[in-house]
Amino acid sequence: MKMYLCSLVMFVCCSIAMAQKPIVVIDPGHGGPDSGAMGTNGVLEKEVVLGIAKQCLQLNRSLFQDSLEIYLTRYTDTLVSLGTRARLAKALGADAFVSLHCNQAPNEKAQGFEIFLFHGQANPKTTLMATNLADRLQQQLGIYDRGIKYANFQVLRDTRGHCPSILLETGFISNAVEADFAERTESQSAIALALLHSLIKTFQHD
Numbered sequence: 117m118k119m120y121l122c123s124l125v126m127f128v129c130c131s132i133a134m135a136q137k138p139i140v141v142i143d144p145g146h147g148g149p150d151s152g153a154m155g156t157n158g159v160l161e162k163e164v165v166l167g168i169a170k171q172c173l174q175l176n177r178s179l180f181q182d183s184l185e186i187y188l189t190r191y192t193d194t195l196v197s198l199g200t201r202a203r204l205a206k207a208l209g210a211d212a213f214v215s216l217h218c219n220q221a222p223n224e225k226a227q228g229f230e231i232f233l234f235h236g237q238a239n240p241k242t243t244l245m246a247t248n249l250a251d252r253l254q255q256q257l258g259i260y261d262r263g264i265k266y267a268n269f270q271v272l273r274d275t276r277g278h279c280p281s282i283l284l285e286t287g288f289i290s291n292a293v294e295a296d297f298a299e300r301t302e303s304q305s306a307i308a309l310a311l312l313h314s315l316i317k318t319f320q321h322d
Contacts, residue, residue: 137185138319141205143215144169148195153220155289159299165216171308202274213281215271220290227291228260229253232283234272242280248314257306
């Protein structure tokens with residue numbers, strides 16, 4: 117009986133600790149037959165963003181002792197509807213939602229990252245999360261900052277009012293330099309690390 121009670125206490129304590137972890141849903145865009153943009157070097161947007169998302173899982177375990185409870189909207193090369201991605205965040209009671217993408221433009225010199233918020237959204241925590249990420253990407257990685265912008269993307273619209281949500285365009289894979297950068301595992305790891313740092317900093321601000 118004593119052993120049972122000790123086990124029960126440990127289980128409850130672990131459950132409380134897990135419940136206190138911020139829940140983050142990371143959404144690697146596209147997937148399956150929807151490859152997204154194609155880089156000048158042939159790299160596919162769907163592969164780059166899935167690589168970054170998987171690095172988030174790995175680095176959260178190895179560097180941050182699972183400080184965040186991270187879920188991906190897809191773990192493999194599959195197509196998930198935009199509505200399902202948002203519903204997952206709502207079902208999990210997510211504390212943050214981050215959609216990952218790569219940009220493309222007719223102008224091969226276009227460069228830099230962009231962070232989008234839902235059009236007209238004035239959530240201070242969402243703005244803080246976006247600002248923290250922008251600072252990390254620009255100051256730590258040296259990626260050109262194209263600014264924080266507003267858009268009516270469905271994943272942002274559908275998660276509005278449920279959790280802080282941002283959409284990150286990591287760079288232009290129509291730019292040869294940024295395409296080569298995006299394809300490298302170490303670059304994907306660096307972007308993932310910047311994202312994790314910015315999320316943890318945002319949650320610590322509470």
